[in-house]
Amino acid sequence: MVTLNPNFYYVRPKIDGTEEKKEVVSFSTQLVLVEAEKLGITWELIPETEMYKLNWNGEIGYFLDRTPLASSFSAVSTCMDKHITKLFLAKSGVSTPKGYSITKTDTPEYIEKVFNALQKPVVVKPTNASHGDGITIGLEKFEDIMPAVEKAFGARHYHNATVEIEEMFVGKEYRITVTRDKIIGVMHRIPANVTGDGIKTISQLVEEKNQHPFRNIFGDSEYQVYGKIKLDDEAKELLAEQSLTTDSIPEKGQQIFLKKVSNMMAGGDTIDLTDEIHPTVKELALKAINAIPGLAIAGIDFMTKDLFSPQTPETYSVVEVNHNAEFGIHHFPMVGKERNATFDFLQLLFPELESKS
Amino acid sequence: MSRDFHSYQRETPSGWVTYDQTTLSQQLLLEEAAKHGISYSEIPGTRIFELQYKDIKRYFRAQVPNQTTYIGWYSANFKNVTRHMLQNANLSVPKGYFVMPQDTLEDKLAVFRALQKPVVAKPSNGGHGKDVFTNITDEEYYLHALDVCLDSNDDRLVGVIVEEMFKGEEYRILATTDKVIGIINRKPANVVGDGTHTIRELIENKNKDPRRSDSYKTSLITIKIDEHVEETLKKNAYTLDTVPAQDEVVYLRHNSNLSTGGDSIDVTDIAHPSVKEIAIKVMQTIKGLEYGGIDFMTKDITQAQTPDSYCIIEVNDSPMLSMHEVPYMGESRSAAKEFLLILFPELKNS
Numbered sequence: 086m087v088t089l090n091p092n093f094y095y096v097r098p099k100i101d102g103t104e105e106k107k108e109v110v111s112f113s114t115q116l117v118l119v120e121a122e123k124l125g126i127t128w129e130l131i132p133e134t135e136m137y138k139l140n141w142n143g144e145i146g147y148f149l150d151r152t153p154l155a156s157s158f159s160a161v162s163t164c165m166d167k168h169i170t171k172l173f174l175a176k177s178g179v180s181t182p183k184g185y186s187i188t189k190t191d192t193p194e195y196i197e198k199v200f201n202a203l204q205k206p207v208v209v210k211p212t213n214a215s216h217g218d219g220i221t222i223g224l225e226k227f228e229d230i231m232p233a234v235e236k237a238f239g240a241r242h243y244h245n246a247t248v249e250i251e252e253m254f255v256g257k258e259y260r261i262t263v264t265r266d267k268i269i270g271v272m273h274r275i276p277a278n279v280t281g282d283g284i285k286t287i288s289q290l291v292e293e294k295n296q297h298p299f300r301n302i303f304g305d306s307e308y309q310v311y312g313k314i315k316l317d318d319e320a321k322e323l324l325a326e327q328s329l330t331t332d333s334i335p336e337k338g339q340q341i342f343l344k345k346v347s348n349m350m351a352g353g354d355t356i357d358l359t360d361e362i363h364p365t366v367k368e369l370a371l372k373a374i375n376a377i378p379g380l381a382i383a384g385i386d387f388m389t390k391d392l393f394s395p396q397t398p399e400t401y402s403v404v405e406v407n408h409n410a411e412f413g414i415h416h417f418p419m420v421g422k423e424r425n426a427t428f429d430f431l432q433l434l435f436p437e438l439e440s441k442s
Numbered sequence: 443m444s445r446d447f448h449s450y451q452r453e454t455p456s457g458w459v460t461y462d463q464t465t466l467s468q469q470l471l472l473e474e475a476a477k478h479g480i481s482y483s484e485i486p487g488t489r490i491f492e493l494q495y496k497d498i499k500r501y502f503r504a505q506v507p508n509q510t511t512y513i514g515w516y517s518a519n520f521k522n523v524t525r526h527m528l529q530n531a532n533l534s535v536p537k538g539y540f541v542m543p544q545d546t547l548e549d550k551l552a553v554f555r556a557l558q559k560p561v562v563a564k565p566s567n568g569g570h571g572k573d574v575f576t577n578i579t580d581e582e583y584y585l586h587a588l589d590v591c592l593d594s595n596d597d598r599l600v601g602v603i604v605e606e607m608f609k610g611e612e613y614r615i616l617a618t619t620d621k622v623i624g625i626i627n628r629k630p631a632n633v634v635g636d637g638t639h640t641i642r643e644l645i646e647n648k649n650k651d652p653r654r655s656d657s658y659k660t661s662l663i664t665i666k667i668d669e670h671v672e673e674t675l676k677k678n679a680y681t682l683d684t685v686p687a688q689d690e691v692v693y694l695r696h697n698s699n700l701s702t703g704g705d706s707i708d709v710t711d712i713a714h715p716s717v718k719e720i721a722i723k724v725m726q727t728i729k730g731l732e733y734g735g736i737d738f739m740t741k742d743i744t745q746a747q748t749p750d751s752y753c754i755i756e757v758n759d760s761p762m763l764s765m766h767e768v769p770y771m772g773e774s775r776s777a778a779k780e781f782l783l784i785l786f787p788e789l790k791n792s
Contacts, residue, residue: 131530133522149512162512163488185455198454
């Protein structure tokens, strides 16, 4: 029996017979294995890989990390390049942020030309990194572009690495997990924040919020579904911009943001809104995954000014399509209904599978 | 023959600009498609081609059909994974280990000491023979090879494959999950003497072949005279000015990569049936890889293979099919057509 475990590592056998821990098996992957066992599916990790072989009454299925065997190479390679993803989306009539990809050999003059052609503020990001690595947002001045470009190239050393410079869409961030014909879940992602009660300081509110069970599923482990909010330099800077310190006492109901990016590991929040989205959002999410041939499941980063109204080309933007979907946020929403995303994932491996929950 | 190579473009603020073109292998696929009434276009800026046959649309990128899954690509692209999967299926791979950046000097030396020399070191996800070190016999050169390989990539999955060097002839087998399309014997760059011309002149002559160029727009690549060539000659007490005897074969490099001027000789029809069986088993083992090029070494390709007589070196997801269509010597094989039959099985009924 597999149980959710912060010490579940990918290992590599070494020549002296010992095993070396490589990295922890992602929480989403662990959830898939737990769900598989619940459904009577046995599994094995193919040694020295991140590939799983599953057996359901003699039927064999495979997945790698969180990508099912059904996803094609051309689909995944499309998702791995955020610029190419946007070209596919645009071809299908899905709105994306206007942008250009640049290479290591491009001159500062060319980069300036790109910058001038875009509406400010802009975002600079590696086209092939994940988890927000190397990304800089909200850039208004050209002098800030070159350091951001260097940081983005630094996140990936590939000789043929590219960096995207794109217009920053202003709106709320959602993660829509979707198969080619079904919405699995819609999650509002919110950067780390606290809400005042008129009594406690920001430090106290953070400490209180960090007690939430979802931020402590694995005890003291650094590894959690939701990271704890840290009052680090970034948070303090953001507070200073609002003329606040960690000792300030926000008013009752006042929401104070402590991070710019809505990253769950950096203390973010989630609200499940699957049942509340406007039908046009559902249509667009399905259109987005179907824009990429051969992609079986995806986590779509969807931004919009209003999730509950009809979407028009200007009110929303699809920022990224991730081939490695995340299941943890759907199984453990901070607010709202939980969705059994791992079952839908397993059904891609075994279409005849029936839910037991 | 002049070909109209497709141009890859990217969008800039002043419009679309060409930065690269298709290789001969890709071009052969597009030309073959046209022959079957399949229309094609690149989805602008993506390097992915959309092909349409009747009302069916399918895609390919590089030389990978959309039926090849991400898992198939991963299993072939990461050579440590390939090795492991083949080994599990009782296919012969060279004895070896996977060295990673975090390994200590002691770990690295333990690997070297556990293997029979000479060994080969190569990045676990390289291509085109880049940074492949062969014939390693001493520790100093071994550690140098590791440094170069580890420096070439920073992906967390990437390290160095260190394995025993198999002695035998090198072959490239192009196969699907149920069929061998072609088998090429790969020979290191070489010239054949005529008793009158110097090695330098023979190289120049060989390079005049229109099937050779400096780019992948041909199936054979120009032989470049560099320090490796001079060193190889020196080992046989030759120089570029030596005049080899009539019919004498003079090898100019140790590696048999076509990218450094090697020759491709089709041997499909003389291979023993057991070779084809092994190739198909390899393709079925790498789940989700529908079309691939297997680097196969054997002592004798015409004989029944035994576990000790052959070795699978690696499996390539994007297999440079042009070498089978336009070999240096031997019969041409319909590698492009077989690719299209995978992309559009519907073609079989037409």
